[in-house]
Amino acid sequence: MTHLSVNLNKIGLLRNSRGRDYPNMIQMAERTLQLGAFGVTIHPRPDQRHATYQDAHDLKALLKAYPQAELNIEGFPDAQFLNVVLEVEPHQCTLVPDDPNQLTSDHGWNLSRDQDALRPVIAKLKQKGIRVVLFMDPVAENMALAKEVGADRVELYTEAYANAFGTDQAEEVLANYQQAAQAALTAGLEVNAGHDLDLQNVAALCDPGHITEVSIGHALTVEALDLGWDQVIKAYLEKLA
Template sequence: MTRLSVNINKVATIRNARGGNNPNVAKVAQDAERFGAEGITVHPRPDERHITTKDVYDLKEVVTTEFNIEGFPDDRFLKILEEIKPDQATLVPDPPHVLTSNAGWDTINRADELKPIIEQIKAMGIRVSIFVEPEIEIIEGAHALGTDRIELYTEMYATGFKQNPEEAIAKYAYAAAKAHEYGIGINAGHDLDLNNLNYLVKTIPYIDEVSIGHALICDALYYGLENTIQLYLRALKV
């Protein structure tokens, strides 16, 4: 069964809007785990617009499931990984100024940049996942880089799902099949929600993990965090 990692960036966004420590990010992470989350994801950006560097160190002390830290692999990010030793590092290609991750890695033209970084992180004992789009040549490039996993960037799927689910999933299913053939683990994330999640994992049953933040926190405003996490776990059943 595909595992649910709850991205708690938006919890930190709410806290930062007023300062102080309400909501308490570490407590929300603990509660999310208690309610059934099988992992916690954070993205500590350099401008600390949501998750701060301090949050990452605080979370290290309380997260008991899988801890996934995502970000652009600059020196700052690599230092955090070296000191925190999360279970997984997810590398995203977005520069500091962008609002959210909006593209995958070009594993062909940026191979010389990525390969030594992946090797460095793996040498720390951390599983490496890289954010990619569902293109066969990109998957082949990821395989050549030696990454442990890929994370499929699912915005195009989520957008297309509203009009034609079969057409929206086709490239993802084909790309995932190629990654599976290579023995690469598969994660998925971006714009996944209660409407499109079950179809994704039914069509691609070997997805290891989904990372969901924005939609899950929005749903929690209406349904409550515990109930929302249970709804997402049910959506992951195939």
């Protein structure tokens, strides 16, 4: 079974757009966990346009009532982000090579270039008992280096897979992701996946059993406009079981 971590950034975006605490992120997180999701994810960016640093503290407090669930905080490891993560001590921190002005994540780490900067960051997080994940493109040859710099897991950036799904390239692209996942497992890493996954494409990616966890937010929120929040969470859990 692949675990589902629901990214709540779009809930934060809706809330912030009206200057009110509505929808309330903590209430939506609790509803999500009660429905059976394994965890929740936020990706607070420097402008805090959706998830905020305060959300990180509030969600960690909520999860004290859900000892089997996990909080995953994603982001670029600048000083402010790291301070928040080290204070909150989430179960998992996913390091993403985002520019502060980026609309959304669009590439993985270049470890041949970035490893020296990442090593001390990873060490600090692991000293706090935080599982560290590196956001990576699906390049099998790079997985061993992710393990070498200290990561516990990689998160495969799945936009290319989502774009190819349902096309003539789908089989080839899926095979590339499976090879990258297997290389990560061989290196001693666990494998997460995320970006543009939805109810249509998530099962094929996870069926071989290589993926420990998927993080899904944008598509899930859009699908909930049609199906309802509760029904869409249940549908993902059925797909991933």
